[in-house]
Amino acid sequence: MSGVDPNPEQRELIEAIDGLYLVDAGAGTGKTFTVTRRYANIVAQDGVDPEDVLLVTFTNNAAEEMRERIVRHSEYGMRELANAPIQTFHSLSHDLLDEYGHDAPTSLGIDETITGSTRIIEDEIIEQALFREFIGQFIDNHPEYDEFFTALSETSELLDLIKELSAKGVFPTADGWYRNSESHLDGDFEAFETLFTDRNEPRNGGSKQSKLRKKLYQYGEDKTYLPEAPAKWDIRGDGKQVPADLAERVFEEDRAALKRFVHDVYHAYLAFALRRNFLNFGFLQLFAFVLLCEDHDLREQLGYEYVMVDEFQDSSEIQFKLTLLLAGTNNICVVGDWKQSIYSFQYADVDNIREFDERLERFAGELNRDADRVTFPTTPVDDKQLTRNYRSTQSILDFSTHALTARATKNESLDAEAISEQVTPLTADTDRDDSYIEALTSEDEHEAILEKIDAIVDNDAYAVEGDDGTYRTPEYGDIAVLTRTRDFGRDLLDTASEFGLPMAYEGGIEVFRTDAAKLVLAWLRILERDAERGWALVLEEAGYTIDEAKAIIEREAYPEAMVAFREDLRELETFGGVARRVFEQYGRSGPTADVVLDTIQSVHGTTTFTRGELIRFIEEAIADGSTHDVDAGAGTNAVTVQTIHATKGLEYPIVILANMNANKFPSSGGSGSDIAYTDPIGLRQRKVYSEDAHGVPHVYDDWKTDVLNRCLPQNYDEERRLLYVAVTRAESHVVLTGGTDPNSFLDSLPVDVEDIDPDLSAFDPEPGEHSTYTVDIPEPDGPASYSPHTFIDDAVFEGNTGGRGMEFGSDVHEFAERYVLGEAVETGDNPDKEHVKALLDSLEGETRAEIDAFLPLTVDGEKVTIGGIIDLLHVTSDRVEIIDYKTDLTTHAEGEYRKQLSIYYHVVADQYPDRSVTASIFYTDDGTRHNITPLDKAALREL
DNA sequence: TTGAGTCACCTTTTT
DNA sequence: GGTGACTCAA
Numbered sequence: 001m002s003g004v005d006p007n008p009e010q011r012e013l014i015e016a017i018d019g020l021y022l023v024d025a026g027a028g029t030g031k032t033f034t035v036t037r038r039y040a041n042i043v044a045q046d047g048v049d050p051e052d053v054l055l056v057t058f059t060n061n062a063a064e065e066m067r068e069r070i071v072r073h074s075e076y077g078m079r080e081l082a083n084a085p086i087q088t089f090h091s092l093s094h095d096l097l098d099e100y101g102h103d104a105p106t107s108l109g110i111d112e113t114i115t116g117s118t119r120i121i122e123d124e125i126i127e128q129a130l131f132r133e134f135i136g137q138f139i140d141n142h143p144e145y146d147e148f149f150t151a152l153s154e155t156s157e158l159l160d161l162i163k164e165l166s167a168k169g170v171f172p173t174a175d176g177w178y179r180n181s182e183s184h185l186d187g188d189f190e191a192f193e194t195l196f197t198d199r200n201e202p203r204n205g206g207s208k209q210s211k212l213r214k215k216l217y218q219y220g221e222d223k224t225y226l227p228e229a230p231a232k233w234d235i236r237g238d239g240k241q242v243p244a245d246l247a248e249r250v251f252e253e254d255r256a257a258l259k260r261f262v263h264d265v266y267h268a269y270l271a272f273a274l275r276r277n278f279l280n281f282g283f284l285q286l287f288a289f290v291l292l293c294e295d296h297d298l299r300e301q302l303g304y305e306y307v308m309v310d311e312f313q314d315s316s317e318i319q320f321k322l323t324l325l326l327a328g329t330n331n332i333c334v335v336g337d338w339k340q341s342i343y344s345f346q347y348a349d350v351d352n353i354r355e356f357d358e359r360l361e362r363f364a365g366e367l368n369r370d371a372d373r374v375t376f377p378t379t380p381v382d383d384k385q386l387t388r389n390y391r392s393t394q395s396i397l398d399f400s401t402h403a404l405t406a407r408a409t410k411n412e413s414l415d416a417e418a419i420s421e422q423v424t425p426l427t428a429d430t431d432r433d434d435s436y437i438e439a440l441t442s443e444d445e446h447e448a449i450l451e452k453i454d455a456i457v458d459n460d461a462y463a464v465e466g467d468d469g470t471y472r473t474p475e476y477g478d479i480a481v482l483t484r485t486r487d488f489g490r491d492l493l494d495t496a497s498e499f500g501l502p503m504a505y506e507g508g509i510e511v512f513r514t515d516a517a518k519l520v521l522a523w524l525r526i527l528e529r530d531a532e533r534g535w536a537l538v539l540e541e542a543g544y545t546i547d548e549a550k551a552i553i554e555r556e557a558y559p560e561a562m563v564a565f566r567e568d569l570r571e572l573e574t575f576g577g578v579a580r581r582v583f584e585q586y587g588r589s590g591p592t593a594d595v596v597l598d599t600i601q602s603v604h605g606t607t608t609f610t611r612g613e614l615i616r617f618i619e620e621a622i623a624d625g626s627t628h629d630v631d632a633g634a635g636t637n638a639v640t641v642q643t644i645h646a647t648k649g650l651e652y653p654i655v656i657l658a659n660m661n662a663n664k665f666p667s668s669g670g671s672g673s674d675i676a677y678t679d680p681i682g683l684r685q686r687k688v689y690s691e692d693a694h695g696v697p698h699v700y701d702d703w704k705t706d707v708l709n710r711c712l713p714q715n716y717d718e719e720r721r722l723l724y725v726a727v728t729r730a731e732s733h734v735v736l737t738g739g740t741d742p743n744s745f746l747d748s749l750p751v752d753v754e755d756i757d758p759d760l761s762a763f764d765p766e767p768g769e770h771s772t773y774t775v776d777i778p779e780p781d782g783p784a785s786y787s788p789h790t791f792i793d794d795a796v797f798e799g800n801t802g803g804r805g806m807e808f809g810s811d812v813h814e815f816a817e818r819y820v821l822g823e824a825v826e827t828g829d830n831p832d833k834e835h836v837k838a839l840l841d842s843l844e845g846e847t848r849a850e851i852d853a854f855l856p857l858t859v860d861g862e863k864v865t866i867g868g869i870i871d872l873l874h875v876t877s878d879r880v881e882i883i884d885y886k887t888d889l890t891t892h893a894e895g896e897y898r899k900q901l902s903i904y905y906h907v908v909a910d911q912y913p914d915r916s917v918t919a920s921i922f923y924t925d926d927g928t929r930h931n932i933t934p935l936d937k938a939a940l941r942e943l
Numbered sequence: 944t945t946g947a948g949t950c951a952c953c954t955t956t957t958t
Numbered sequence: 959g960g961t962g963a964c965t966c967a968a
Contacts, residue, residue, distance in 0.1 A: 059958060090958080124957090208946060217948070218959085281958080314958085346958060409961065485955060508957075645956045662961085667955045714960070722956085 010034045013333075013384050017042050017306065020381045021333040022356045026426045027340060027400075027728035028391030028651065035310055035335055036066055040074035042306050050076060050084035052305040054326060056092070058314045062649075063087050066310070085304070089319045090281055092326075093288035094120065097279075100298055104291040105274055108267070109174025112274035114287060119278045127280055131159045134272045138265060148261045162266050166282035167316045167347035169289065172267040178290065180366065185259055189251050196247040196711050202240035209240045215710045216242060220703075229703035250704040250711070282347075285318050292325040296371065303328020312336030316347040321363050330376035339404060339423065342645060342722050350718075354422070357381050385424050391651050393435045394428040396730050399750070401425070403723040407748040408666045408716030432471075436462060439660075439736040439746055439753040446495040447758040449658055449737055453479055453501065453639060454765055456654060456733070464653035464732045476502050480640040480652035482726045484665035488658060489641040490514060494592050501765040502638035507646035509595065512622045516593040519586060520579045520600065521618045526566055527578070528611050530556070538562065541586070556828075575614055576601035644726045655730035657723075660738040660746050666719035882919040905934040 006014055010030060013023060014037045025031040035055070043050050057063045067086050071078050085092065097104060101114045121127045135155045139145070152158070165171075170185065171178035177185070199212040219232050237243045270286075273279055279287070292299050307327045309315065312334040315323075323332065334356065341350040352359060360381065364374040389397055401423050405416035442448035456462045456474055463471040464478050481503075483489045489505055496503035511517060518537060525534030532553050539549035542559070552558060558566075565585060572578050579600045583593045600614070640652070659665055723745055727734055738746050738753075746753055827834045882904050901919040909917045919932045 088958080122958090204945080214947080215960090342956080343958080345956060411962085487955090643956065663953050664955085667953095709959080718956095 007388050009386050014038045014041050018331050020330050021384055022381050023335040023384045024424050025335050025386040026337050028389040029386035030390055036069040039070050050081055054304040054307045055086040056309040057088055058311045090284055093284040096288050101287055101291050104287045107290045107294045110271045121278050121280050134269055138268055145261055158265055163282045166286045167318055169318045169321055171286055172263045192251055193247045199713055200241050213242050223701040225701055225703045250707045289318055289322055305329055306331045309334045313338050313341035313353045314343050314348045315352050317349050320352050324363055324374050339721055339724050342725055344718055387426050388429055389426040390429045391731055393433040395433050395435045397426045397428055399437050400724055400727040402749055403727050404720050406720055406745045408719050410744045436733040437751055439751045441738040441742050441753055441755045442758055443740055444758055445737055445739040446492050447760050448756055450499055450501055451758040452735055462733055474654055475637055476639050477637040478653040481656045481658050482642055482644050482647055483659040486643055493641055499763050503641055504638045505641045507642055511595050511599050512618050514592045516588045517596045520582050523582050524615050527569055644722050647729055648725055651729055651731055653731045654733045656735045657726045658737045660736050660743050662741045662743045665743055666716050901932045902934040
């Protein structure tokens with residue numbers, strides 16, 4: 001980092017405070033230093049207070065850091081700056097809506113209000129659940145859109161689309177689209193045609209077919225088109241190119257109905273969210289934007305005298321526009337580095353910074369169309385650069401620029417010259433340059449990395465700069481292993497632990513997707529009900545073939561040692577104990593096992609989960625891929641492992657960029673595309689709906705969509721920027737590593753790749769400090785009035801068991817089904833099965849079952865068959881509660897559930913005439929419970 | 944040697 | 959859905 005005095009470039013920026021500035025601040029150029037000094041300089045003026053200066057960051061941590069550093073270098077203290085607008089776009093939007101936004105929704109024709117109690121939904125999983133609830137109701141209320149829903153494979157695609165639209169400033173009003181945002185939905189044919197033509201150029205001087213024609217070879221493969229779809233030969237033509245008029249044929253399509261559908265879903269979801277008193281991050285900005293657009297007085301009153309936006313390459317389109325609405329003068333300074341834009345999946349738009357001038361002009365024009373909203377001149381924009389790098393050596397900086405032109409695939413054509421022209425070269429501040437830049441591949445990449453780390457540590461040749469500027473030999477804590485994927489980091493961590501090398505993972509980890517967690521889950525399932533899925537995994541782990549395992553499970557002739565182990569486990573009192581014992585048995589002692597253990601212990605420590613509930617918790621965690629934050633304890637001398645995304649903004653003396661493997665990095669398909677205006681933003685009907693001769697709905701693929709998708713080129717620019725970010729984290733040395741199938745980045749970077757055969761037989765790392773972990777456990781779902789013991793999935797809870805529940809797994813369900821179907825099935829002394837059998841036997845009338853429907857019931861003397869078994873029947877001495885757990889409203893609608901529960905209600909009420917019977921649906925995702933007023937028998941018969 | 948067609952393999956990041 | 963290794967033909 002730069003010293004106390006700014007360098008000339010920095011000084012120039014610190015002192016240039018009036019006017020429009022676009023600052024290209026490369027990695028390690030002292031950006032935060034400069035921004036905080038500039039802020040101090042601005043507020044040092046007479047008549048300028050911190051309230052007049054808006055400083056936007058992208059994370060709350062960054063905002064706090066800014067605040068602290070400003071305090072150190074300005075006359076203002078922490079107290080005076082506590083309320084200064086140094087914050088993220090999201091928290092700023094939140095504050096604005098809190099104070100002024102009560103009626104903002106009316107501008108979009110929504111009669112709901114935003115209040116101080118409106119929650120911000122941060123957890124994606126929770127929002128998905130709310131959206132599912134919403135969409136279930138929407139489907140019920142809008143039968144006219146059935147055909148669109150039939151054509152969707154996942155309704156969650158709609159949520160993704162809505163979030164993307166809100167990030168791009170496309171909002172629905174009561175009967176149309178806000179301002180001119182509809183144009184985004186139609187796409188830009190000219191831009192599309194340019195792409196199309198480019199991709200349709202024949203190659204090798206005209207002798208080779210165009211990329212597009214080759215791509216269209218697969219046209220129609222694994223697809224079902226309607227008969228009017230053109231044939232493959234018609235699409236591809238017979239020359240080297242695809243017929244030029246294909247662009248028009250696939251682009252021109254009447255999307256009016258589709259737009260109406262998206263509009264209505266979008267608008268209804270906004271209303272639903274407000275009615276349910278929540279907003280997501282995107283909607284926060286959406287309403288803040290609407291508020292600032294509509295309320296001219298507020299905007300003028302608010303208009304900041306100075307605005308600075310840090311990390312501008314991470315901003316989205318709506319955030320750019322918010323910046324313009326928030327600025328009262330042209331004293332705007334945006335600081336960033338397009339080369340470090342790696343968050344497109346969070347709707348960051350790299351063109352905000354790359355094409356700043358053009359966008360500024362255009363956005364200001366759009367905002368000023370019907371009123372003077374941007375009252376300051378948008379030119380001239382003064383470009384500034386920070387080019388002195390205080391982090392890395394010159395050879396690392398030079399190497400890093402090659403990352404931006406590295407080929408992502410073997411045959412990728414990219415205009416290296418054009419890219420290089422956009423790169424502002426950085427100059428290292430240090431004269432010293434004895435950097436190693438190396439690359440290695442190995443059949444065992446993990447072990448090769450360990451060997452390399454061992455070779456680096458305490459090796460004078462890899463000296464690193466110490467705090468005092470002198471050079472010293474490196475230790476574990478100087479090294480970071482960066483990877484594209486979490487998976488690789490996690491596995492590497494386990495290998496390191498196996499060999500005793502101190503290493504710590506930092507960031508979110510999918511604890512329950514680890515092998516260790518899956519082993520614990522398997523044994524829990526075995527303990528619970530000798531579940532097949534548990535035994536299968538355990539037997540496979542022990543080396544049995546699939547056929548052998550099947551035979552063992554079939555005959556329930558489990559290996560003796562395993563049965564003995566199971567009985568051992570049964571003796572243990574806590575789940576933590578079970579997990580620990582399983583890890584001992586399997587020799588799992590690595591950090592991943594520790595995290596799993598910690599997580600399980602805290603789950604059990606903070607709640608009173610039953611074993612079945614714990615199983616379900618783990619199953620859900622696996623399905624969600626939910627992550628738990630893992631942090632290395634401060635001050636530990638261990639190698640750090642992180643994903644590249646997690647490492648942004650940090651620096652390490654030595655960087656090992658691992659997992660340079662095909663299909664992993666770059667990931668297949670690249671990371672998001674830059675095609676915002678040519679693409680009609682996902683607004684393509686993928687499939688067409690019709691009915692066959694029997695009236696059965698059929699879903700067809702839409703040939704135009706298929707072709708259109710193939711016209712859009714793959715874009716690996718962001719993957720290259722990731723590579724760039726990784727390399728520029730390094731201060732002194734860089735090592736790239738790959739496995740047996742290295743990626744083409746390795747081929748095209750100017751570095752020799754050595755294939756090595758690691759030998760760790762004599763490996764004896766110094767003992768380092770192993771890190772400790774903290775694990776965040778989510779609160780369990782469920783209403784407070786219910787003890788977790790009543791949450792028994794697939795269970796019948798009998799009063800006469802004295803309050804103890806029994807849990808039925810899928811094998812019990814299967815038993816129930818086959819029993820009803822009249823198959824000869826044995827309960828095998830399984831108490832659960834006997835219990836179910838008793839229940840089924842107790843039902844009056846002839847039982848019958850159909851495929852996928854296995855609990856036969858009699859209502860009013862008539863046989864009724866319904867699919868699915870009720871989740872919980874809670875029987876006590878004076879009441880019976882019927883509870884059905886739902887997480888998913890997409891397949892059924894609430895009305896359907898009401899019908900099902902009503903049937904149960906009558907059956908149960910008949911069986912227990914002396915007790916009060918209630919029926920309710922419990923939505924496990926948001927923990928709400930809805931009581932169902934049962935339909936009466938006459939109404940049921942109608943149905 | 945070059946190009947068209949065919950086929951097996953793999954699929955992420957998180958404020 | 960995309961890549962790259964493969965086969966076969968010119």
